[in-house]
Amino acid sequence: MADDKDVLRDVWFGRIPTCFTLYQDEITEREAEPFYLLLPRMSYLTLVTDKVKKHFLKVMKAEDVEEMWFDFEGTSLKWHYPIGLLFDLHASNTALPWNITVHFKNFPERDLLHCPSNSVIEAHFMSSIKEADALKHKSQVINDMQKKDHKQLWMGLQNDKFDQFWAMNRKLMEYPTEEGGFRYIPFRIYLTMSDRPFIQKLFRPISPDGHTHTLGDLLKEVYPVAISNDDESKRYQVVIHGIEPLLETPLQWLSEHLSHPDNFLHISVIPAPSD
Amino acid sequence: MSDNAESLTETQKDEPSTPQQPTEDSGTADEKKKIDVLLKAVGDTPIMKTKKWSVEKGRTVQSLSQFISRFLKMEANEQLFIYVNQSFSPSPDQEVGVLFECFGSDGKLVLHYCKSQAWG
Numbered sequence: 001m002a003d004d005k006d007v008l009r010d011v012w013f014g015r016i017p018t019c020f021t022l023y024q025d026e027i028t029e030r031e032a033e034p035f036y037l038l039l040p041r042m043s044y045l046t047l048v049t050d051k052v053k054k055h056f057l058k059v060m061k062a063e064d065v066e067e068m069w070f071d072f073e074g075t076s077l078k079w080h081y082p083i084g085l086l087f088d089l090h091a092s093n094t095a096l097p098w099n100i101t102v103h104f105k106n107f108p109e110r111d112l113l114h115c116p117s118n119s120v121i122e123a124h125f126m127s128s129i130k131e132a133d134a135l136k137h138k139s140q141v142i143n144d145m146q147k148k149d150h151k152q153l154w155m156g157l158q159n160d161k162f163d164q165f166w167a168m169n170r171k172l173m174e175y176p177t178e179e180g181g182f183r184y185i186p187f188r189i190y191l192t193m194s195d196r197p198f199i200q201k202l203f204r205p206i207s208p209d210g211h212t213h214t215l216g217d218l219l220k221e222v223y224p225v226a227i228s229n230d231d232e233s234k235r236y237q238v239v240i241h242g243i244e245p246l247l248e249t250p251l252q253w254l255s256e257h258l259s260h261p262d263n264f265l266h267i268s269v270i271p272a273p274s275d
Numbered sequence: 276m277s278d279n280a281e282s283l284t285e286t287q288k289d290e291p292s293t294p295q296q297p298t299e300d301s302g303t304a305d306e307k308k309k310i311d312v313l314l315k316a317v318g319d320t321p322i323m324k325t326k327k328w329s330v331e332k333g334r335t336v337q338s339l340s341q342f343i344s345r346f347l348k349m350e351a352n353e354q355l356f357i358y359v360n361q362s363f364s365p366s367p368d369q370e371v372g373v374l375f376e377c378f379g380s381d382g383k384l385v386l387h388y389c390k391s392q393a394w395g
Binding site for chain 2: 142
C-alpha cells in the first residue's frame with residue numbers, strides 16, 4: 001500500500017500561495033507592502049502567521065495594534081477552521097495567490113473566536129482529536145495514550161513534522177479487523193449557501209449487512225442536494241483538500257487518508273463554476 | 276422525561292438576550308425544535324438547582340456556558356469548562372443540536388461543567 005502512504009504525505013504537505021495585504025483603514029506610519037506566504041493546508045491561521053504580524057508591525061505604532069484577524073472578500077476567516085478548508089470553502093475557484101486582508105482593529109466578535117495564545121489553538125486541536133476518537137473508538141484509543149503522546153500530536157502539527165505526528169496518529173487510524181472500520185466516521189460538511197455552520201451526524205463506514213459506504217452514500221444520506229441527477233449539469237462540487245474525490249471512494253478510506261490532523265474529514269460543498 | 280426540563284429561553288425573560296441566537300433568523304421548524312440537556316457539576320463546582328434544561332438546537336455551547344455562569348453567579352473573570360462524554364470540550368460556536376445528534380443518549384445530551392480543566 002505504498003501509494004496510500006504517499007497520499008498521507010501529499011495531504012500533509014499541501015500548501016496555498018497567499019498574499020496578505022493590510023486593510024486600507026489601518027493606521028500606518030508608512031506604506032505597508034503586501035506579504036507573501038505559502039500556507040499549510042492542514043494548519044491553522046493563527047499558528048502560522050507570526051511572520052505576517054511581524055511584517056506589518058514594522059510600519060505600525062503599538063497603540064494601533066490589537067488582535068490580528070483576517071478576512072477574504074468581506075468574509076471573516078475563522079482561525080479555528082483548518083486553512084485548507086477555509087480556502088476550499090471561500091476561494092476555491094478564484095485566481096491564486098489567495099488574497100487575504102489583514103486587520104488589527106475592530107475584531108468581529110460575532111464572527112470570530114479570540115485566539116490570545118498558541119495554547120488556545122492546542123486546546124482546540126486536541127479537543128477535535130478527542131471528539132473524533134469518541135466517534136471512531138468510543139474514546140478508547142485516545143484515552144489509552146499518555147499525556148506525552150497527546151503532546152506529540154500537537155508538536156508534530158505545530159512544527160510541521162510529518163513523521164513525529166503520524167507515529168502517534170497511526171494508532172488513531174487503527175480499528176479491530178473484524179469491524180472493518182471505525183465505529184462512526186468523523187466528518188463535517190460545510191455549505192457556503194446556508195446559515196448552519198456545518199452538517200455533522202452519526203454515520204457508519206460499513207452497513208449492517210457488510211456493504212462498504214462511499215462518499216456518495218454519505219452525501220445521499222445527509223445532504224442529497226450535493227449530488228446532481230444524471231440529466232442535469234453538475235451544480236455543486238464536493239471538495240476535500242482541494243480535490244473532488246470520486247463519489248465511489250469508500251468513506252473509511254477517506255477517513256484514514258484524507259482527514260485533517262484533527263482526524264476529521266472536512267468536506268466543502270460549493271457551487272460548481274459556471275462556464 | 277421532559278416534564279421537569281425547564282426551557283432555557285423562558286428563564287431569560289429578565290436577562291439581556293445572549294449574544295448568539297442563531298434561531299432568530301431561521302424560520303425552519305427543524306431549528307426551532309429543542310433538545311434536552313442534563314447539566315452535571317464536576318469537582319467542587321456549584322451544582323445547579325435545576326439540572327435539566329430544554330434548549331433550542333441552534334443554541335451554541337458558548338451561549339449555554341454564559342447562561343450557566345450567570346445562573347451560578349460566577350465572577351466575570353472566572354472560566355467555565357464544558358465537556359461532552361467526559362472527554363472533550365466542544366468549540367464555543369458548536370451547536371448543541373449537533374452534539375445531541377452525535378453524543379446524546381437516552382433522549383438527552385449530558386454536559387459536564389467545571390470551573391477548572393477537568394479532562395484536559
